Amino acid sequence: MLKKELIHELSRVLAGGRVSTKEPMSLHTTFKTGGAVDVFAEPSSVEELKRALELLKGERFYLIGNGSNLLVSDKGLRGVAVHLAKGFGDIRVEGTTLICGAAATLSQIARAALDHSLTGFEFAAGIPGSLGGAIVMNAGAYDGEMRQVVKSVTLIDYQGGIVQKGVEEMRFGYRHSLLKEADWIVLEAKLVLQKGDASKIREKMDDLAARRRAKQPLEYPSAGSTFKRPEGYFAAKLIQDAGLRGFCVGGAQVSDKHCGFVINRENATSADIYALIREVQRKVKECSGVTLETEVICLGEFDE
Ligand SMILES: Cc1cc2nc3c(=O)[nH]c(=O)nc-3n(C[C@H](O)[C@H](O)[C@H](O)COP(=O)(O)OP(=O)(O)OC[C@H]3O[C@@H](n4cnc5c(N)ncnc54)[C@H](O)[C@@H]3O)c2cc1C
Structure with a gap:
């Protein structure tokens, strides 16, 4: 179990976020199973995340997105589960580019794309993950995958250094990315889509959703x-x-x-x-x- 002083310090630096102890991971996985993590920490900004990383040097911690690809032991997790939430979910649209925070969900991004008549993200609308988790996994469905739409990704390393990597540096493969090989946290990504027709985009999303409901x-x-x-x-x-x-x-x-x-x-x-x-x-x-x-x-x- 983490020292009380560390938990106290985490709560102090994550003033805009949330820190709890013995948080059931069943609340944070789509399997709805898993025991308690010692500490669950939700930084609300990059600054808070940096300060948390500073405190967590040498401690065991886990990044949790939407928990839609995780099986967590019934014995729970020793250490800290870090969940990016409030403050990491922005979606900005500039022409055909979407600049999205790691906590934005794929369905929210798909909705934003539809609202701006942008095509190319329909494949991801029904994947119940966050952008961060989808980049780690190079999530994909129905002939689409994240690598086709990602232009660049902003990452932070465990020492607090921030870098931007172009898609060619992300080592995307089948359910694989650079993040499976090295300790980075996704903060944000730029996605590039194409101008399309809103009714056709909606039709495609509805069709894929119906196929999912029928088969899954x-x-x-x-x-x-x-x-x-x-x-x-x-x-x-x-x-x-x-x-x-x-x-x-x-x-x-x-x-x-x-x-x-x-x-x-x-x-x-x-x-x-x-x-x-x-x-x-x-x-x-x-x-x-x-x-x-x-x-x-x-x-x-x-x-x-
Ligand atoms: C009903 C259902 C349907 C699904 N359909 C598909 C599908 O069609 N295609 C598909 O590819 N997947 C599918 N999935 C699996 C899952 O949704 C994807 O793998 C998704 O990309 C996981 O995202 P997440 O945010 O839930 O990540 P999590 O499950 O929380 O985490 C996955 C990995 O990413 C890491 N991670 C999460 N956020 C960050 C971050 N910000 N920085 C660094 N690392 C991070 C975690 O540490 C972990 O290693 C499906 C799941 C369900 C439940």
């Missing part, structure tokens, strides 16, 4: 596709072929609507979800020889 178990808590797409295969098909459609561990289930989604069907714990993921990986390997890697990021301790 959006009625249950999940973290979207649990596994990455293995080269040359589809994770959902491999899982189905392994006879795992609807397979359950405790309250966790391989969705029978979409086998690529592990869902929190009924009061699942993170341990249920983790055990289910491991079993799916084992059976798929046994049946097809293919190794399924998780797209979901596991934080904290899990029993093997």
Whole structure:
């Protein structure tokens, strides 16, 4: 547990934000599972974030976006969860460029794009992440991905140094970016879209949303596709072929609507979800020889 003085100091420097102790991470993950983090800290400005980073030197901390790609242990997290919130969510539109804070959600950005008749971001409207998390993951759907729209990203390192990186420096790949390799925090990004027709943009967003509703178990808590797409295969098909459609561990289930989604069907714990993921990986390997890697990021301790 962090020293009381450090928590006190954090509360002092994050005067415009929020600091709480023993915050349940189930409140901050779309799986709606996960134990308590020692300290949950929400800086409200870059200045506050810098001062928090200064205090947290040598301490364990985790960046949390919308928690839509995270599985947090039931034992919780030792250290500090840093969540960028108020003050990091601005969206400014200048011509065809959107300058967006890391906490802006993809649906808010999509809405702003629609309001300004800008096309190219429709693919992301239904991804329930923040801009920060989407850049880390190079989130994508329906033939679109973040790397196609990002022009540059403003990052802060753990020493408080701020740099701007162009898209070519971001090392974007399939669910991959530079941020998976190095300790940076996304503060802001510039996205470039094209002038379009508002009614066509809306139509495309509505169509993609309908396709999601038809195919994905959006009625249950999940973290979207649990596994990455293995080269040359589809994770959902491999899982189905392994006879795992609807397979359950405790309250966790391989969705029978979409086998690529592990869902929190009924009061699942993170341990249920983790055990289910491991079993799916084992059976798929046994049946097809293919190794399924998780797209979901596991934080904290899990029993093997
Ligand atoms: C129903 C559903 C549907 C989904 N559909 C899709 C889809 O179609 N395509 C897709 O790609 N994903 C999809 N996802 C997964 C998820 O929404 C994306 O991966 C999203 O980009 C994660 O963003 P987040 O803000 O929730 O990040 P989190 O899950 O909170 O974090 C993800 C990673 O980013 C890091 N991070 C977060 N913010 C920052 C920051 N500011 N600076 C540095 N690091 C940061 C975290 O430390 C973590 O490593 C879906 C999820 C759900 C629940």
